[in-house]
Amino acid sequence: MEDADALKNNKKKRRVNLKESSSKSIPETDIAVGVGDIEDFSPQETLTFRASLLQWYYDNQRVLPWRKNQSKKEEEDDVGQEREARAYAVWVSEVMLQQTRVAAVIDYYNRWMEKWPTVHHLARASQDEVNEMWAGLGYYRRARFLLEGAKIIVAGGDFPKSVSTLRSIRGIGDYTAGAIASIAFKEAMPVVDGNVIRVIARLKLISANPKESATVKSFWKLAGQLVDPCRPGDFNQALMELGATLCTPLSPSCSACPVSSQCSALAVSRTCESVQVTDYPTKVEKPRQRSDFSAVCVVEISEGPETQEGAHSKNNKFLLVKRPEEGLLAGLWEFPSVILDGEADLATRRKAMDQYLKKSFKLDAKKNFCITLRENVGEYVHVFSHIRLRMYVELVVLHLKGGVNLLNKKEDKEKITWKLVDGKSIQNMGLTSGVRKVYNMIQKFKQSRPLTNSKIKRKRS
Numbered sequence: 001m002e003d004a005d006a007l008k009n010n011k012k013k014r015r016v017n018l019k020e021s022s023s024k025s026i027p028e029t030d031i032a033v034g035v036g037d038i039e040d041f042s043p044q045e046t047l048t049f050r051a052s053l054l055q056w057y058y059d060n061q062r063v064l065p066w067r068k069n070q071s072k073k074e075e076e077d078d079v080g081q082e083r084e085a086r087a088y089a090v091w092v093s094e095v096m097l098q099q100t101r102v103a104a105v106i107d108y109y110n111r112w113m114e115k116w117p118t119v120h121h122l123a124r125a126s127q128d129e130v131n132e133m134w135a136g137l138g139y140y141r142r143a144r145f146l147l148e149g150a151k152i153i154v155a156g157g158d159f160p161k162s163v164s165t166l167r168s169i170r171g172i173g174d175y176t177a178g179a180i181a182s183i184a185f186k187e188a189m190p191v192v193d194g195n196v197i198r199v200i201a202r203l204k205l206i207s208a209n210p211k212e213s214a215t216v217k218s219f220w221k222l223a224g225q226l227v228d229p230c231r232p233g234d235f236n237q238a239l240m241e242l243g244a245t246l247c248t249p250l251s252p253s254c255s256a257c258p259v260s261s262q263c264s265a266l267a268v269s270r271t272c273e274s275v276q277v278t279d280y281p282t283k284v285e286k287p288r289q290r291s292d293f294s295a296v297c298v299v300e301i302s303e304g305p306e307t308q309e310g311a312h313s314k315n316n317k318f319l320l321v322k323r324p325e326e327g328l329l330a331g332l333w334e335f336p337s338v339i340l341d342g343e344a345d346l347a348t349r350r351k352a353m354d355q356y357l358k359k360s361f362k363l364d365a366k367k368n369f370c371i372t373l374r375e376n377v378g379e380y381v382h383v384f385s386h387i388r389l390r391m392y393v394e395l396v397v398l399h400l401k402g403g404v405n406l407l408n409k410k411e412d413k414e415k416i417t418w419k420l421v422d423g424k425s426i427q428n429m430g431l432t433s434g435v436r437k438v439y440n441m442i443q444k445f446k447q448s449r450p451l452t453n454s455k456i457k458r459k460r461s
């Protein structure tokens with residue numbers, strides 16, 4: 001380990017080249033390591049680090065449903081199907097944990113494993129079932145890849161056991177492959193996620209932009225040096241656990257840290273007032289989010305009378321449309337919606353929605369339906385990782401002349417997939433959080449407008 005004095009003496013050697021980095025928020029200190037200056041862990045550092053970290057992990061690891069605490073003897077006996085079951089559990093949990101907190105994942109994981117306890121069960125599921133189970137976790141591509149991956153694995157006969165074979169499955173990247181291979185099959189391979197980057201950046205005082213590919217490559221190399229060849233799975237989980245529980249982004253618990261004696265950021269922060277361990281890794285500005293706008297129309301089909309009572313009937317059905325199989329929220333159900341060019345007034349939004357309903361469902365107010373209720377309900381901003389989507393929500397209750405068969409008769413050249421769902425079913429459906437929010441807005445709106453006060457708009461052809 002290098003102490004603070006040694007680090008200061010070496011600062012010329014390690015001086016970061018600020019011009020080389022694209023980041024503007026590099027800590028204002030010259031006691032920092034740029035990507036070209038990162039030194040390997042020495043064999044002694046590595047041994048000390050492994051021993052301290054593993055001991056801490058065995059004493060402190062959280063009890064999580066996807067973890068299996070085994071004795072050494074049980075581990076040696078753990079072969080064949082047991083390991084494949086473990087690989088499946090690691091795979092599902094690691095995919096769920098990407099971009100999602102542990103506390104939020106536990107219930108999803110338990111429900112998932114109850115429904116699909118093995119990769120063979122999952123391979124027989126439909127995409128709709130998987131989406132429903134995933135609803136609310138976000139980043140739905142992950143669920144799609146899990147199902148696709150399960151089908152490929154079952155068709156191949158065996159669960160891939162090495163990082164290289166796991167990487168050939170679509171949706172399994174370096175991180176997930178490393179986690180499965182090391183935890184389930186004991187391949188001595190590293191994993192690098194945000195937690196690992198944070199710990200290593202602080203250990204090594206690395207100030208290079210952690211998003212740049214050269215820096216990421218260095219983190220993988222360093223994690224590969226540290227990983228314990230005898231217990232790679234435990235080691236990787238321990239390193240991530242350290243980042244998740246002690247070496248946190250804003251308030252690390254350095255006094256409780258098992259590797260504090262090896263931490264360069266801590267050593268420097270104790271002697272140099274302008275340096276804090278939280279300066280590492282370097283903060284990188286997030287790309288600006290794009291602003292999108294959409295008109296969302298909750299269409300209720302009423303088969304009751306063309307009256308106030310009909311507009312509020314519990315027997316009304318909701319029209320749901322399946323999104324395209326590619327792109328954002330691929331293959332998920334939503335209320336009819338139209339992307340707008342920008343912010344738009346009510347008349348413009350209604351015009352766009354009427355055109356969409358006419359084009360997609362041959363619904364034409366002049367010919368085949370009357371509107372028994374049409375109300376502007378409000379706005380809702382849904383934030384995706386790269387998009388802020390402002391949704392203008394309205395409620396329309398339609399009475400179809402000729403009943404719901406009218407929808408079935410349309411000539412559907414664009415292959416829109418849709419369904420009508422009653423109120424009870426929609427409450428139990430797995431909907432994305434955005435669609436659930438819109439549904440709740442509609443319910444709240446209806447409750448705020450008791451039947452006797454509702455204004456019924458009747459438009460006839």
Ligand code: SF4
Pocket residue numbers: 199202203246247248252253254255257258259260263265266277
């Ligand atoms: S000493 Fe503090 S900053 Fe360093 S690794 Fe431990 S928790 Fe992280």
